Amino acid sequence: MKELWSRHCRELVPYTPGEQPKDGHFIKLNTNENPYPPSPLAVKAIREALGDGALRLYPDPSCTVLRQAIAQELGVDPEQVFVGNGSDEVLSLAFSAFFEPDRPIRFADVTYSFYPVFADFYGIPYEEIPLDESFALPRAPFMEPCGGVVLANPNAPTGKEMDFCDLRAIVESCPDRVVLVDEAYIDFGARSAVELIGRYPNLLVVQTLSKGRSLAGLRVGFAVGNENLIAALNTVKDSFNSYPVDRLAQAGALGAIQDVEYFRCTVNKIMNTRSYAANELEHMGFYVCDSAANFLFVSHEKVSAKKLLDGLRERGILVRWWDKPRISNYLRITVGTEEDMKKLCATLRELIALHS
Numbered sequence: 001m002k003e004l005w006s007r008h009c010r011e012l013v014p015y016t017p018g019e020q021p022k023d024g025h026f027i028k029l030n031t032n033e034n035p036y037p038p039s040p041l042a043v044k045a046i047r048e049a050l051g052d053g054a055l056r057l058y059p060d061p062s063c064t065v066l067r068q069a070i071a072q073e074l075g076v077d078p079e080q081v082f083v084g085n086g087s088d089e090v091l092s093l094a095f096s097a098f099f100e101p102d103r104p105i106r107f108a109d110v111t112y113s114f115y116p117v118f119a120d121f122y123g124i125p126y127e128e129i130p131l132d133e134s135f136a137l138p139r140a141p142f143m144e145p146c147g148g149v150v151l152a153n154p155n156a157p158t159g160k161e162m163d164f165c166d167l168r169a170i171v172e173s174c175p176d177r178v179v180l181v182d183e184a185y186i187d188f189g190a191r192s193a194v195e196l197i198g199r200y201p202n203l204l205v206v207q208t209l210s211k212g213r214s215l216a217g218l219r220v221g222f223a224v225g226n227e228n229l230i231a232a233l234n235t236v237k238d239s240f241n242s243y244p245v246d247r248l249a250q251a252g253a254l255g256a257i258q259d260v261e262y263f264r265c266t267v268n269k270i271m272n273t274r275s276y277a278a279n280e281l282e283h284m285g286f287y288v289c290d291s292a293a294n295f296l297f298v299s300h301e302k303v304s305a306k307k308l309l310d311g312l313r314e315r316g317i318l319v320r321w322w323d324k325p326r327i328s329n330y331l332r333i334t335v336g337t338e339e340d341m342k343k344l345c346a347t348l349r350e351l352i353a354l355h356s
């Protein structure tokens with residue numbers, strides 16, 4: 001069958017997204033979704049956009065009003081903002097806009113597994129730089145000349161926040177290459193690199209409304225950077241799909257960005273639940289990586305991650321596990337509601353008693 005596929009397509013190894021079960025019987029702690037619903041203002045804005053009959057018209061291709069709201073919220077100019085169909089799309093456009101097939105880029109060996117997929121898709125070579133034993137990022141290899149740098153901060157799947165001075169030093173070290181900082185999880189307490197945008201024309205920060213603003217289903221992400229980088233993203237976007245963000249998404253995202261109070265409240269609840277769950281897990285004999293994200297990366301001293309993954313699934317709880325070097329004895333557990341985390345902890349206690 002693959003004879004009909006292009007040679008390029010035949011060689012692709014796509015990203016495997018976390019499971020989205022068809023029935024609702026699971027406690028879903030496997031894809032870092034927010035356990036709380038989106039802001040009522042977002043839902044109201046979507047309903048209004050649906051009711052006004054305008055869906056027959058194409059959306060604003062440059063998301064003008066939404067960009068203004070994001071810019072105001074982050075203290076940058078609207079010309080320094082680019083909006084796309086989820087941050088995965090924004091990242092993909094950025095790989096195409098800023099990296100070359102003849103200059104290897106660098107990212108960590110343990111990081112978001114979409115980066116090698118994007119790189120392979122565009123034929124961009126890459127070097128995976130090992131994190132240290134505690135999954136901290138060594139800054140020196142990222143300060144050497146290379147075709148570009150991609151950093152997730154906080155990192156995924158570890159949840160670890162980067163040292164801010166290291167981040168700045170990496171951006172500053174080679175002004176001739178773009179440093180892409182993926183801040184998908186920035187809303188849960190880490191320090192954003194957006195404050196550096198004015199000073200470094202080679203810095204692009206990518207964020208999403210999927211996590212902190214509970215809108216994974218709406219697909220809205222954005223980049224913040226120097227006008228020149230934003231112009232490159234628009235050039236690639238308009239060579240691919242001029243209208244990636246539909247009318248409902250633009251309306252809902254605007255409502256969510258404007259509802260700062262709701263955002264702060266839900267994010268705070270998640271951060272409190274994160275501390276509670278981390279503490280409980282440590283008492284059960286887990287090593288819990290310091291997390292500035294809405295998930296915990298954990299490894300048990302006695303029971304293997306795979307056993308716990310399977311046992312949790314049989315008991316209706318989904319978490320994420322990778323059969324990969326260095327991390328195959330770890331689970332990544334999304335922080336759900338306090339009730340979800342109580343059930344998780346009770347089930348883990350049962351499994352640990354069973355297997356140890």
Ligand SMILES: Cc1ncc(COP(=O)(O)O)c(C=O)c1O
Pocket residue numbers: 031032085086087088089112152155156182184207208209210216219220221
């Ligand atoms: C590190 C990281 N970056 C980007 C994304 C993509 O998020 P979205 O496309 O929903 O904005 C994710 C999703 O889980 C992620 O973990």
